Amino acid sequence: MRIQKRTIALILYFVLLLLPIYWMLNMSLRTNADILTTFSLIPTDPTLKNYLKIFTDASWYSGYLNSIYYVTLNTVISLTVALPAAYAFSRYSFLGDKHMFFWLLTNRMAPPAVFLLPFFQLYSTVGLIDTHIAVAISHCLFNVPLAVWILEGFMSGVPREIDEMSYIDGYSFPRFFLTVFVPLIRTGIGVTAFFCFMFSWVELLLARTLTTTDAKPIAATMTRTVSATGLDWGLLAAAGILTIVPGALVIWFVRNYIAKGFALGRV
């Protein structure tokens, strides 16, 4: 009986978890006039009009492309710089290693709001405002420390005898790193990529500040739903639902690794 109660509680929790998302889905399938006039638990007259508008209007769908572009860029940059650094932290002791590691982590604690203005000035000075690379680099502030932290955990789990054996076998460092070591920690790289993607995808404050039109993220585009007649709730909801889709796809692919990544006590 205890197990059953437990399951019921869990199911109840998941229902509550999905309810707000369901409600947005419900709204997204109705026209704004319908939403404002009738209150209904299910869309009585479902329409894809809102989605159609987003997919046909370049100012809408370019928002998605921008977001996906800078998120991917950020994930690639974060992994590229974090891999060798994480290897250094997991294998070598060097002058100031602990301080460096701690300093990296403190950046995870910095309020993004603090960096708004300096970032804007910095990127204005170098002429990078409203570019994807500006957003990707600014997101490195919290993603690179995170990537180093997670990867270091995975790398420390690989016995150092493997490195030693490879050097004895005459492997050069780059060859060893790319052909032996990287394949060994591919789970870790997957988990890291997942978290870089996630945090870059959900962040908006910096992304919005550093862009105006060309690289504007989708989440910022959503403020456009306010028109002369008030908010278009249906359109807003449809845009919201579409921002969930990439995340949901990513989770589905990495579902078996999530728990493993967390289990290392990192993140």
Next chain:
Amino acid sequence: MEKWPDNRAWFMVIPVFLVVAVSAIIPLMTVVNYSVQDIFGPGQRYFVGTEWFEQVLGDRRLHDALWRQFLFSGLVLLIEIPLGVLIALAMPKRGWAASFSLVLLALPLLIPWNVIGTIWIIFTRPDIGLFGATINTLGLDFDHTARALDAWVTLMLMEVWHWTPLVVLLAYAGLQAIPEAYYQAARIDGASAFAVFRYIQLPKMRGVLTIAVLLRFMDSFLIYAEPFVLTGGGPGNSTTFLSIHLVKIAVGQFDLGPAAAFSIIYFLIVLLFSWLFYQALQRAGTGDK
């Protein structure tokens, strides 16, 4: 496992250092620079020493925002950590049900933060929202745009909805890492379900719960997008947290000096409390003096 001593390892760290330095050190220097100067325009700046710091530290609105922030973060920790652990304990341990539950749990974590706010506006509005309409039908007058308490309730609901899954995932991973033999030994020793929780599960979750507390403290303390979208800091200033206040004075009023001084104080508070939590949790679990 002694690490190999080799200072050439720095070459591998340099790319990370450069990338993060661009995003962290240069802006931080700018902030420090602003915090001690009064700037009227290009070339017109005066060194004002600690004036901005004094002004900010004496600012009533900042004090209010700070207490609000502590209250918020405190409530977040008090609700989300126990709730997250309870849910993790109820999670299926293996099979398709486990994968399915994990996917559902991770869903709110991958929604852009301002969309979270949007979801909750739609969900809680008295006219079109399921939650708002239901509460009003029950005879309770609920409107988060008008009443401070309602705004807080809505914010807390949203925050718990959004972030408890992270605590669940961490706690679940901690539970999964406990070898089956511990449960078997506990059964043999005649331990009650509570004793299993108290003496096996809780101690083994110490590491992941430390991380959960730290992450939830930091992120709730830095929260911006969700309340900004949901309440805009209102009604009045009732949900104006530190980040919202900071953006108001920096971007809204363009008071760069006080904003910079505020930023530095803000950063230091987060650092200090993260460190305190870390130390406390390190000791709590081990029982060491």
Next chain:
Amino acid sequence: MARIALERIAHAYRANPSTDDDWALKELDHIWEDGGAYALLGPSGCGKTTLLNVISGLITPTHGRVLFDGVEVTESRTEQRNIAQVFQFPVIYDTMTVYENLAFPLRNRGVPESRIRERITEIAEMLDLAGDLGKRARRLSADAKQKISLGRGLVREDVAAILFDEPLTVIDPHLKWQLRRKLKEIHSTYRLTLVYVTHDQNEALTFAEKVVVMHEGRVLQLGTPQDLFERPQHTFVGHFIGSPGMNFVPCTLAEGAVAVNGTRIPLDAATAAAAAKATGALELGVRPEFLGLSDSPQEGAVAVDIGDVEDFGNFKIVTVRMSGRTLKAKVPEDRGVPTGRGYVVFPAGMTRLYAGGELVA
């Protein structure tokens, strides 16, 4: 303390076992006598841990009955069976002191605190833990942690049996023998029923009075270490026990004797009669220790080529080849070894006949 009987026990982890392979434990009957020190020996995956968990109640068998002193406990939960178990990796309660760890099973059962103190004082003395009672358990070494696990079983006076699941896996080699000796000492003091699971024949043979050899979910033999050595019931037991393992050569039945490569080796009357009825391929088995080696042909000797001779100090292992098949002979250091051509002798009384893998007797 109890006599544990397993009646027609079988277990499958899958819900609907169809093929033979689905059964982790094939149907078996077995009795563990009260106060016996048993070893459960077999390679990894042979079902020995499953069998152990059936006894402790961590697994409810798919069918069959478990009886403790004649009382059926098949459906009883572990905590009702008065079993103690020591696992492969030390299980200790991290946040507790050694004393609290040892007191835990008693406190859970509501034993008065004064009695707990008495028991712990006695058991800690026995296990050489008396000086560590106030320490945090997680700070101790692996062997001390295993002693705590064992101690949590010993403090309970009503314990029916203590089960060990490869308890020395993580112990330093030089401490293993100390801990094993401690176990024997405890056994002789308390006369508890002990069941010790291992895949290491040395551990099994030195620890136990009776050894149970398992393979692929079956119990192949129960016997004293001497039985296993001299009369393996199954060719697997012959292979598995001994270093090197038993030699087996195919043979054919020939009028009250067997023929190996055309050489007649006489059988005693009883074996010959049983062999006539046996089915399956016939094999002759002899331990390297008993395989005679001679440089001249004689009655019942089979011609072989002498191969490598490895010297181990006080004995030598000689590899010989008999028409494509290798045999090993263990000969004392002072005995000469023929070179080139030689003859092996299968001594009567130490040579066993197997049909389809089973001992013919």
